[in-house]
Amino acid sequence: MNNCTKPQNGPAIDVFLDITGEICPMTFVKTKLMIESMQPGQVAEVRLQGKEPLENVPRSVRDFGHEIISLDAEDPKRPPDDIHRLVLRKT
Numbered sequence: 001m002n003n004c005t006k007p008q009n010g011p012a013i014d015v016f017l018d019i020t021g022e023i024c025p026m027t028f029v030k031t032k033l034m035i036e037s038m039q040p041g042q043v044a045e046v047r048l049q050g051k052e053p054l055e056n057v058p059r060s061v062r063d064f065g066h067e068i069i070s071l072d073a074e075d076p077k078r079p080p081d082d083i084h085r086l087v088l089r090k091t
Helices: 026-036 051-063
Strands: 015-018 043-048 067-073 084-089
Touching: 015 026, 026 043, 026 051, 043 051, 051 067, 051 084
Parallel strands: 015 043
Antiparallel strands: 043 084, 067 084
């Protein structure tokens, strides 16, 4: 986890996590630990990759009551399960 700055479009990012090298269930475990360390209202960006993480991490974030701000492909020309950036707000 690293602190980040404000992206060109969107809210300022308070926390950054790269889980592209992880597999389920560790993708959400690491995301959950990051969220637990955050204050309500803080925004995090999670870099993730693969079919399961792209389905499971955003769903689990919502299930725990947090807000998904965006989920966008890093490079739209790449396959649909390639690297994405998930931006979320802790509630």
